[in-house]
Amino acid sequence: MQGLGNDFVVLDATAEPIELNADLVRRLADRRFGIGCDQILIVEPPRLPGTCFHYRIFNADGSEVEQCGNGARCFARFVRDQGLTDLDEIPVGTAAGPIRLALQPDGGVRVDMGAPILAPERIPFLAERIATTYSLELAGESLEIGAVSMGNPHAVIQVADVATAPVARLGAQVEVHHRFPQRVNVGFMQVLAPDRIRLRVFERGVGETLACGTGACAAVVQARRLGLVEPRVRVELPGGTLTIEWDGPAPMLPSVWMTGPAVHVFRGEIEP
Numbered sequence: 614m615q616g617l618g619n620d621f622v623v624l625d626a627t628a629e630p631i632e633l634n635a636d637l638v639r640r641l642a643d644r645r646f647g648i649g650c651d652q653i654l655i656v657e658p659p660r661l662p663g664t665c666f667h668y669r670i671f672n673a674d675g676s677e678v679e680q681c682g683n684g685a686r687c688f689a690r691f692v693r694d695q696g697l698t699d700l701d702e703i704p705v706g707t708a709a710g711p712i713r714l715a716l717q718p719d720g721g722v723r724v725d726m727g728a729p730i731l732a733p734e735r736i737p738f739l740a741e742r743i744a745t746t747y748s749l750e751l752a753g754e755s756l757e758i759g760a761v762s763m764g765n766p767h768a769v770i771q772v773a774d775v776a777t778a779p780v781a782r783l784g785a786q787v788e789v790h791h792r793f794p795q796r797v798n799v800g801f802m803q804v805l806a807p808d809r810i811r812l813r814v815f816e817r818g819v820g821e822t823l824a825c826g827t828g829a830c831a832a833v834v835q836a837r838r839l840g841l842v843e844p845r846v847r848v849e850l851p852g853g854t855l856t857i858e859w860d861g862p863a864p865m866l867p868s869v870w871m872t873g874p875a876v877h878v879f880r881g882e883i884e885p
């Protein structure tokens with residue numbers, strides 16, 4: 614499956630459990646010696662009340678993570694195509710809590726990604742207090758970043774031009790910065806207009822991907838907090854465009870909504 618070029622191997626563990634260790638994940642995700650993907654998703658029976666499935670996510674480096682936006686849309690497409698559900702609106706449990714996946718008539722998927730998390734200790738991010746931006750000291754330079762969690766941690770850096778942003782170098786340095794104890798995804802955001810953002814994301818555990826759904830959500834949350842965009846924003850990533858909606862930063866942080874495509878690429882069996 615792929616969502617704007619962020620690609621996944623999706624495994625159906627609804628009938629019998631699948632246990633993946635980090636080494637097996639890395640082998641399956643390897644684009645030369647394995648199948649090849651950015652993340653592996655596992656469809657499991659429900660764990661949370663009121664949900665139909667549980668959704669586990671593993672980065673290509675073998676790390677298990679809390680949330681994946683593009684993967685959520687592909688999850689919805691997969692469980693429908695596999696006949697595992699006939700619901701149009703699918704409540705799914707994740708390590709970050711429940712999310713709701715709604716299949717759209719045009720084949721796209723709209724996801725209630727839940728409310729963003731801004732409290733540093735819950736991101737997690739080491740900071741004295743919550744702030745709209747933080748100064749991050751890197752070898753020889755100081756960066757202004759936003760820190761937002763969508764269940765998974767994101768650093769958001771505003772740049773003048775994503776095309777020339779040092780994504781590989783800075784992304785790799787910020788990903789492992791000591792103030793992010795569980796590492797971090799690093800978004801490079803260029804605000805083009807109040808309803809339009811361009812974004813590149815250096816993903817934790819993968820490197821730069823063609824798209825990052827939670828990264829798009831985090832970028833819009835940060836841009837809204839900076840007063841730069843309207844509640845509905847088109848986020849242009851290298852792999853395509855997502856529509857992100859967020860009415861915040863109201864006192865009660867509302868959900869972030871993400872709408873975009875989910876495409877089936879191939880179906881196969883994994884040799885035991």
Ligand SMILES: N[C@H](CCC[C@H](N)C(=O)O)C(=O)O
Binds near residue numbers: 672681682684816817
């Ligand atoms: N690399 C992310 C997980 C995948 C997120 C991304 N593929 C998305 O669409 O949200 C992390 O370590 O938190």
